[in-house]
Amino acid sequence: MDKNIILAGVGGQGILSIAFVIDNAALASGFEFKQAEVHGMAQRGGAVQSHLRYADHEIHSDLIPKGAADLVLSVEPLEVMRYWHYLRPDGWIVSSVTPYVNIPDYPEPERVLAQLATFPSCILVDGAQIAKAAGNLRAQNMVAVGAASLRLDFPEELLLTYVAALFERKGPAIVEVNQQAFRLGRIAGRFFRGLVEAGVPVPTAVELGRRLAPETLDPALAADWARVVADPELAAPILQSEEIRACDQVPVGA
Amino acid sequence: MSREILLGDEAVGLGAIHSGLSGVYAYPGTPSTEIFEFVERATKHMGGVHAFWSTNEKVAYEEALGMSWAGKRALVCMKHVGLNVAADAFMNSAVTGTNGGLVLAVADDPGMHSSQNEQDSRYFAQFALIPCLEPRNQQECYDMMFEAFDMSEELSLPVMVRLVTRIAHSRAGVETRAARDPNPLNPSRDIKKWTLLPSNARVQYKHLTEKQPELLRRSEASRFNELVLAGKRGVITCGIADNYYRENLAGGDDSVLAIRQYPVPVESIRRLVEHVEELLVLEDGYPLVETMIRGLFGLAGVRVAGRMTGELPRTGELDPDIVREALGLAPRPTAHAAADDLANRPPALCKGCPHTDSFRALNEALSSFDNPQVFSDIGCYTLAALPPLEAIHSCVAMGASIGMAAGAAHAGYTPAVAAIGDSTFSHGGITPLLSAVQQGVNLNVLVLDNDTVGMTGTQRSMSTGETLDQIILGAGVAREHLRVITPTPRNHDANVAVIREELAYDGPSVIIARRSCLEAIKKA
Incomplete structure (x- = not known):
């Protein structure tokens, strides 16, 4: 078993906090791991990445070779594209779709999303919306690792333990917010995959995820939602409305 | 024995603490900063280790040399260009020699992630005629500190531990061992050794040159220099380059010499060269070993390939893909071609700076x-x-x-x-x-x-x-x-x-x- 993950985002988004959670889970699970990161000048709002590898055997290189990454885990959609050539042909993308626009030539967010949607193996969630629902916009990194946890090799509880350890110094309220962001991210990821596997096109699945209040999502109902959005008449009011609560909107007969 | 998650930098710091450290000296500089910061953080509560930033690397080096003079173990850390600043004290400390163990941890930055150049500190070790250790992973960052401090005291020389960005700023689990006690205060009274008037300096410099066969003997016998003779293609890996080689060709048929202790092990190189028909040298930094082996006029019968012959780029950081190409292997298939027209996101001053x-x-x-x-x-x-x-x-x-x-x-x-x-x-x-x-x-x-x-x-x-x-x-x-x-x-x-x-x-x-x-x- 081995897993190679490129963590991506913008300086200040908390990439290294994601790394902390996975590193510790890997160590506690008895795996070897290596995790190369970026310090110094690039942390000032620049593109940052971290190569994280864990395995049940010795790991040689701190850097992941191109074509060997199982997963690009990004807190920002444009940053996925900076590293997707590291992915193996059957590799996965897990990303927040919330753009971080701090450059004048940031491309149209819809175009970025359309590019990510070409990957069949992807999990896309709205980091900002989910983090807000969890109680703090800064928790977008924990949303992303929650969504990605479906592709990792650790029990949810173990990962949550290290989310708690990471924020312990800041008090129980901050711990709870970040754990909630993780949980909601994980649920949103499962809901998203449920939609896609039931035949919903990726852009529609992203859009539906954005409309539904994160704390009300139920992955078990993804197939029903797939049927709803497949019907243009049912779909139109939902995909055009402001945020709605999933539990109020479960289709009749679901 | 416990296993801790440590950056390469932090492993150097913890290795030094467990080797009986009494003082750490540094000026901040990427990618070396976290060595000092770790020691400062880890020893704050127990005391016993002097940890206070110095005004620059030369001051840091001189303070560390003073701690060594007093018989205690000192670690001085800096980035590669910092060693230029400290060079006066550094070069002369090889001539005076040391008393308590003195280890210089210097972090090079191949690829210039955060630097003005990518100079290779191994040249400085060679220039000063001192030993240099080059860890390839975080565990060796930790373990080599014990060797480095012991070697420094046995040889009465400063010892360099050379890191590169990718090891300095990469984390892994590290097994730690019991800590050694710090040295007692034991000032050196050897005035001639420390007073480099020309008449003394000539004597000291001769001593330094006379130590060189012992440095070489240690390199030849070192567990960090491993020679495996097999097929007719030879590969020399230096430091972290060994990882990139093994990432691509673990268990292959090449004859491989992995070098992580300098001066270069001449006898091992001779045995390798006599065994192979071609030789590829992989080193993250300048082509130091490559140019040494090739010499001015090349090696009869064996083509020496590396950064100077185009198999590897002349400049920049090595990575597994560059090494893969140099080994003649096809690139791995990927899910997507690299995006070549992507908007850059350069670093910028913070909002409100x-x-x-x-x-x-x-x-x-x-x-x-x-x-x-x-x-x-x-x-x-x-x-x-x-x-x-x-x-x-x-x-x-x-x-x-x-x-x-x-x-x-x-x-x-x-x-x-x-x-x-x-x-x-x-x-x-x-x-x-x-x-x-x-x-x-x-x-x-x-x-x-x-x-x-x-x-x-x-x-x-x-x-x-x-x-x-x-x-x-x-x-x-x-x-x-x-x-x-x-x-x-x-x-x-x-x-x-x-x-x-x-x-x-x-x-x-x-x-x-x-x-x-x-x-x-x-x-x-």
Whole structure:
């Protein structure tokens, strides 16, 4: 078993906090791991990445070779594209779709999303919306690792333990917010995959995820939602409305 | 025995602590900063280890040498270009020799992630005639510190541990062992050894050269230099390059010599060369071993390939893919081609950064001049070279802004303006300012006093606030030409006026733009 993950985002988004959670889970699970990161000048709002590898055997290189990454885990959609050539042909993308626009030539967010949607193996969630629902916009990194946890090799509880350890110094309220962001991210990821596997096109699945209040999502109902959005008449009011609560909107007969 | 998650830098720090460390000395510099920071953090509560940032690498090295003189173990850490600053003390410490163990951990930056060049510190070890260890993983970062300190005391020499960015800033689980007790105070009374008058220095230098066969013997026998003879293709891997080789060809048929202790093991190389028909040298840094083996005229019968022959790029950092190509392997298939037209996201000054307000004011004050050039220095403010500010036009070496502005002024260039941060000023700016004041040079120095070392993570600055003012006045700058402004958007017009007044003055003047770094305030 081995897993190679490129963590991506913008300086200040908390990439290294994601790394902390996975590193510790890997160590506690008895795996070897290596995790190369970026310090110094690039942390000032620049593109940052971290190569994280864990395995049940010795790991040689701190850097992941191109074509060997199982997963690009990004807190920002444009940053996925900076590293997707590291992915193996059957590799996965897990990303927040919330753009971080701090450059004048940031491309149209819809175009970025359309590019990510070409990957069949992807999990896309709205980091900002989910983090807000969890109680703090800064928790977008924990949303992303929650969504990605479906592709990792650790029990949810173990990962949550290290989310708690990471924020312990800041008090129980901050711990709870970040754990909630993780949980909601994980649920949103499962809901998203449920939609896609039931035949919903990726852009529609992203859009539906954005409309539904994160704390009300139920992955078990993804197939029903797939049927709803497949019907243009049912779909139109939902995909055009402001945020709605999933539990109020479960289709009749679901 | 326990397993801890450590950066390579941190593993060096913990290895040093467990080797009986009594003092750690450093000036912040990426990618070496975290060595000192780890030791400071880890020993704060138990005491017993002196940990206080030094004003620059030369000072750090001399303090470490003093600790060694007193019989205790000292670690001095810096980035590769920092060793240039410390070179005087470093080179001569090989001649004096040491008393307590003295280990220099120097972190090179191949690929220049955060540096002005990618010089290879192994040349410095060779130049000074001292041993060098080059760990390939975090565990070796830790383990090699024990070897390095012991070797330093056994040979009475400083020992270099050379890191590169990818090991300094990469984490892994590290097995630790029981800590050794620190040395007792045991000052050296060997006056001739420490007093490098020519008559003593000649004797000491001879001693140093006489130690060389023992250094070589240790390299040949070292467990860090491993030779496996197999097929007719030979590969030499140095330090971390071994990982990139094994990532691609673990268990292959090549004959491999992995080198992680220097001087290079000559006998092992000879055996390898005699066994193979071709030889590829992989090293993350300059082609030091490659050019040594090839010599001026090449090696009869064996083609030596590497950075000088095009198999590997002449410059830049190695990675598994570059090494893969050099080994003649096809690239791995990937899910997607690299995006080549992606918008760059370069680093930038933080929102609300005082430097932004300082440079806006400077830009406006200089706007009446034709294409004015501003000499600058190394720190966050170097980012002002990029759009939208484009306010500075040089960045060469710590403190060079002031010296270069003075030289330009000597040549008749006006206005000669230098922009330098408060910590860089203490590191290398005081002496060129003193020189300029003594010469009465017409130059304007803008000191960006944000009360911290911002770029490397808000470490303590040595010359900020009142201390900074006193140093500048002490260097002889007239009181009326030491101006202090507060860089904020609201003060913009007033600040422009102050800078204009000083630009009009024919003589040395200093403007301090004083407002604290927002990152530092956030952390405090």
